Amino acid sequence: MAINPVLTQMMPLNNLVSQSSGINSGAGEAGTVNFGDMLKTQLEKVENAQIRADGLTQQLVSGDSVELHEVLIATQEAKLMLEMTMQVRNKVVEAYKEMMTMQL
Numbered sequence: 001m002a003i004n005p006v007l008t009q010m011m012p013l014n015n016l017v018s019q020s021s022g023i024n025s026g027a028g029e030a031g032t033v034n035f036g037d038m039l040k041t042q043l044e045k046v047e048n049a050q051i052r053a054d055g056l057t058q059q060l061v062s063g064d065s066v067e068l069h070e071v072l073i074a075t076q077e078a079k080l081m082l083e084m085t086m087q088v089r090n091k092v093v094e095a096y097k098e099m100m101t102m103q104l
Helices: 004-009 013-019 035-062 068-100
Strands: none
Touching: 035 068
16 A cells, blocks of 8 residues: 555645635636635545555454554544644644634
């Protein structure tokens, strides 16, 4: 299993935004990035990685022909993706709190 697909999934948000034509400032504009959709897509990727790791672990435990290293790599991928998601969440909460304390 290659590590490169994992690295491409963990691209910084600014690279994802720079690949598109702009940020969604209105409803239904073509070629724009909707932050909510982008966040939902990334969370689905994290969920799929966890489901895959769980499935491989179950296959290994049940005695199916699964290589141990594949299970370990899938588990580590899922763990890293979850940790990155938690860090992004922490930064978003921190930014929200900072914005709420700003005086207008």
